[in-house]
Amino acid sequence: MRYNEYLFAARREKMQVYVDTIKRLSDIEQQTIATIAELQDIQKNMEAEQAQLVLQQQQRQQMALEADAALQSKGDALTTIERERAGLQKVIDQIEKQRALAKAQEEKRQQEEAARQQAEALRQKKEQERLAGLETHPEKAIQKPVTDEREQAIKPREKSSTPAYSAEDLKRLQSTSFTQRKGNLMWPVQGKVINSFGQQRQGSVTWDGLRIQAQSGSDVRAIHGGRVMYADSLPGQGLLLVLDHGDGFMSLYAHNDALLHESGEWVQPGDAIARVGNSGGEKEPGLYFEIRQNGEPVNPLPWLAKR
Numbered sequence: 001m002r003y004n005e006y007l008f009a010a011r012r013e014k015m016q017v018y019v020d021t022i023k024r025l026s027d028i029e030q031q032t033i034a035t036i037a038e039l040q041d042i043q044k045n046m047e048a049e050q051a052q053l054v055l056q057q058q059q060r061q062q063m064a065l066e067a068d069a070a071l072q073s074k075g076d077a078l079t080t081i082e083r084e085r086a087g088l089q090k091v092i093d094q095i096e097k098q099r100a101l102a103k104a105q106e107e108k109r110q111q112e113e114a115a116r117q118q119a120e121a122l123r124q125k126k127e128q129e130r131l132a133g134l135e136t137h138p139e140k141a142i143q144k145p146v147t148d149e150r151e152q153a154i155k156p157r158e159k160s161s162t163p164a165y166s167a168e169d170l171k172r173l174q175s176t177s178f179t180q181r182k183g184n185l186m187w188p189v190q191g192k193v194i195n196s197f198g199q200q201r202q203g204s205v206t207w208d209g210l211r212i213q214a215q216s217g218s219d220v221r222a223i224h225g226g227r228v229m230y231a232d233s234l235p236g237q238g239l240l241l242v243l244d245h246g247d248g249f250m251s252l253y254a255h256n257d258a259l260l261h262e263s264g265e266w267v268q269p270g271d272a273i274a275r276v277g278n279s280g281g282e283k284e285p286g287l288y289f290e291i292r293q294n295g296e297p298v299n300p301l302p303w304l305a306k307r
Helices: 002-136 138-142 149-153 167-174
Strands: 192-195 200-202 210-213 219-221 226-234 238-246 249-259 272-276 286-293 296-298
Touching: 002 167, 002 200, 002 226, 002 238, 002 249, 167 226, 167 238, 226 249, 238 272
Parallel strands: none
Antiparallel strands: 192 210, 210 286, 219 272, 226 238, 238 249, 249 272, 249 286, 286 296
16 A cells, blocks of 8 residues: 555656646747747738838839929929010010110101201291392392202101101100009909019019909909000910000000900000900919019009009
C-alpha cells in the first residue's frame, strides 16, 4: 500500500506537470493567436497607409497636371488679354491722332486766315495809296494795279482730305468742360461694381476701368455730352462705343448688346447710347466702363457722382 502511495504520488506529480505544460501551451497558443491578430491588424493598417500614400501620390500628380494646365491656361488668358488691350489701345491711339491732326489743321487754318486778313488789309492799304496817288497824277490811271505776290502765296490751300473733326466739332467740344464736372458725372448704368480700377485682373495685368453688373437690355447712358468716335465691335470688347468729351477726355462703354448711335453723332448727358449685354465673350451681362485722359486710363470713381 505504501508502494502504491508512492506510485500514485509520483503519477499525480507527473500529471500536474502535464497539466501545467498543457496550460502553458494553451497560454502560448493564445498569445500566438493574439500576436498573429495584432500582426494582421498592423499589416492591414500598413496596406491602408500604402493605399493612402498611393492615392495621395496620384492626387499630387493630378494636382500638378491641373496646375500646369491652369498655368498654361492663365498664360493663354494673359496673352489674350494683352492682345485685346493692344487692340483697344490702337483704337484709342487712332482717335487721339485724329483729334491732334484736326487740332493742328484748325490752328493752321486760323493762322492762314489771320495771314490772309493781314494780307487783305495790306492790299487795301496799297489800293488806297494808289487811289490817292491817282488824284494827284491822273496819267497813272491806265496802269494796272500791282498784285502782291505774297497774297497769292498765303492763300489757304484746299485740303486733300476731310479730318475726323471739323472746326465746329472742336469748338463744340471746347464749349462743354469735362473737368468742371469732376465728382458729379452720372453713372452709365445702375448696378454693382464687381471689378474696380487697379484691381488685379490676370497676372500683372490690372483693370483699367470698372466692370458693373447690370440687367441685360437696360440703358447705357452717356456720362457727359460728347461726340461718338467709335461705335463698332472690337475683339475682347464686344460692341464698343467711345465718346470724346473734349479737354482730352474720352469715355468707353464695352460688352453692349446693341449700339444706339453711330460714329460722328453727338449725344447729350444722360442720352441712351447702348443696351447692356454680354458681347465679347462675357458670361454675365454687364458694362465695362473706362475714362481716359489723353489716351491713358484714369480711375473713374473720383469723376462719378457718389451714390
